[in-house]
Amino acid sequence: MRIGIPREIKTREGRVALIPAACAELIQAGHQVCVQADAGTLSGFSDDSYRKLGVTIMDSAETLYNSAELIVKVKEPVSGDLLWLKKDHLLFCYLHLAPNPELTQKLCDIGLTAIAFETVEENGRLPLLAPMSEIAGRVAVQVGAHLLHGSVGGKGILLGGVPGTSRGKVVVLGGGVSGMRAAETAAALGAHVTVYDKYAEPLHRVCQLSPLITGKFAYADAIAEDLKDADLVVGAVLVPGARAPKLVTEQMVKSMQPGSVIVDIAVDQGGCVETIHATNYLEPTYELHNIIHMGVTNMPGAVPHTSSQALCGAILPYVQLLASGQWKNHTGLLKGINVKNGQVVHPALKN
Secondary structure, three states: EEEEEEEOOOOOOOOOOOOOHHHHHHHHOEEEEEOOOOOOHHHHOOOOHHOOOOOOOOOOHHHHHHHHHEEEOOOOHHHHOOOOOOOOOEOOOOOOOOHHHHHHHHHHHHOOEEHHHOOOOOOEEEEOHHHHHHHHHHHHHHHHHHHOHHHHHHOOOOOOOOOOOOOEEOOOOOOOOHHHHHHHHHHHHEEEEEEOOOOHHHHHHHHHOOOOEEEEEEOOHHHHHHHHOOOOEOOOOOOOOOOOOOOOOHHHHHHHHOOOEEEEEHHOOOOEOOOOOOOOOOOOOEEEEEEEEEEEHHHHHHOHHHHHHHHHHHHHHHHHHHOOHHHHHHHHHHHHHEEEOOOOEOHHHHH
């Protein structure tokens, strides 16, 4: 199969879907791999590092899309990508269509088959979402800790404190992969962490990570009470393929102390905080009700070298299945199909 890896054009997105070593494995299996010029540069992978392994470097997106059957990219198509996508393309990337009906309709109008990384499912797990969720959880706390600095408008809190001072307080909404990593990172910094989830199992898991972590069931009254003195709130709620539920109301946000910070990882799926809206790394934050909000939709894009390596390792076995034509009997990939032949087919998108 002819596989194309375009350069990401979403704002400040430096990741690349397949690193050179992975491309070499596909070529050895008999496939043709084309990479758009400079697609891997921001991740630390030069065109020459691809070329010496047998990858064809193409100068333009138009040429790449016209020559490829399978398009493997990181983020959802934006206007510059949609120009070149065709009906006979098989698209494999993060899509996050639930909060984006306009993109959903455009993909239906094109008539292609689009498989979303975030809805590929194996034994109840989301293996292609997990590596980026791990990174997003850690980045959310690292960025949140910085935004709490008084020098950038925060309330002047050091999350771990020092002897003679109070530790910072972090509230994490959701005990999945991103929530666990956010909680673990915050606790490693020395903060008191409270994780909310609907189910007992993830609460047991997160509590085992550190004695500084407390797990609570996600009752609205309990969340509202904890938010009143929270320094950092991390939204990490996930309903696979669907919009995230709003666990934090605007009234809850108004009750928080000025200079506190909200980082909503769930913004890709619409966000779990009522006052959040999507931002990018050019303008990552905004202030509302004296609370700093961050809603960057490609949070792992801040660390593209690490993210590209982790993502590629997860997706390569599935790319191999797609390229060999063996995927049509693969339950996990079939569950990942969001759009096919002009129709929305994923159950979560139909509701």
